[in-house]
Amino acid sequence: MRNGxxxxxxxxxxxxLFVILGxxxxxxxEGGVTPEATHETPAFIQKVTSDDxxxxxxxxNGLFAIKASIIQMNPDGTRxxxxxxxxxxxxxxxxxxxxxQDDYKQRLIIKDNExxxxxxxxxxxxxxxxxxTPAQLLLKRxxxxxxxxxxxxxxxxxxxAHIILVHPSDENAGRLVLFFNLKGGVRLLRWKxxxxxxxxxxxxxxxKTLQLNDFNLVPESLF
Numbered sequence: 001m002r003n004g005x006x007x008x009x010x011x012x013x014x015x016x017l018f019v020i021l022g023x024x025x026x027x028x029x030e031g032g033v034t035p036e037a038t039h040e041t042p043a044f045i046q047k048v049t050s051d052d053x054x055x056x057x058x059x060x061n062g063l064f065a066i067k068a069s070i071i072q073m074n075p076d077g078t079r080x081x082x083x084x085x086x087x088x089x090x091x092x093x094x095x096x097x098x099x100x101q102d103d104y105k106q107r108l109i110i111k112d113n114e115x116x117x118x119x120x121x122x123x124x125x126x127x128x129x130x131x132x133t134p135a136q137l138l139l140k141r142x143x144x145x146x147x148x149x150x151x152x153x154x155x156x157x158x159x160x161a162h163i164i165l166v167h168p169s170d171e172n173a174g175r176l177v178l179f180f181n182l183k184g185g186v187r188l189l190r191w192k193x194x195x196x197x198x199x200x201x202x203x204x205x206x207x208k209t210l211q212l213n214d215f216n217l218v219p220e221s222l223f
Contacts (some may be wrong), residue, residue: 048154048161052182056163059186060178061142064088066188067217069206070098080104084205087218088141094130096139097222110135111223137165137176138191149176159183172196 048056066086071079080100087095096110105121110130117126130136137149145151150168152175155161165176177192190204211217 045155045157048156048163052156052161053151053154053163055182055186056161056178056180057145059180059188063188063212064141065213065215065217066205066210068210069208071204071206073202073204084203085218085222086139087215088139090141094136094139095218095223096135097218109223110139137167156182160189 064087066084068084070082070084072082073079081102082098082100082104085095085097087093089095092113094110094113096108098108100106105119107118107120109116109118113130114127115130115135117128119125130139137143140148143149147168149165150171151163152166152171153164159181160179161182162177162179165178167173174196175194177194179189179191181187181189187207188205188210189207190202192200192202194200
């Protein structure tokens with residue numbers, strides 16, 4: 001399935017690579033943009049407290065493996081479904097695989113500090129340095145919240161909260177928004193990435209299939 005910027009090399013790094021994070025595949029809402037995109041927080045939403053933020057940081061750095069079904073929202077309003085395997089680790093040992101369902105003939109793999117776009121229809125593989133993608137923030141463990149990223153905003157409404165992260169050396173390059181539920185602990189719900197052009201992609205983790213923190217969830221045979 002080749003359509004739009006997904007297969008255009010010119011805008012590849014603004015779009016395709018962000019799929020790993022759920023990025024730049026969903027445009028801003030027609031007639032307006034989301035609070036995450038504008039760095040504005042509605043009045044009825046409270047800021048995340050320092051205690052909540054500490055819990056989120058501890059959860060994020062304690063998270064080392066994920067397997068889940070996902071729903072990915074696309075710019076034209078369509079959705080992709082698939083399965084995600086992710087292992088957070090020190091540099092060079094990160095692993096990620098994303099297999100899409102239905103008729104979407106693409107697979108994404110991260111290993112050995114490279115991201116591979118696999119075209120299952122054409123039977124081709126295109127490698128790219130992991131350092132050129134925002135996926136490195138999602139996969140890095142531990143993530144130093146004082147040096148590796150900068151939290152530019154956060155909000156909580158009821159039991160749900162989100163934090164907005166940017167790279168400290170280039171805050172205009174894009175934003176990663178992580179969504180959590182804080183009832184009885186911390187649960188990762190979904191993420192968004194907002195690219196430099198303001199495009200948004202959202203990836204939601206199916207909570208019924210979500211499994212965490214077992215390296216057996218992400219076997220080497222997947223790569």
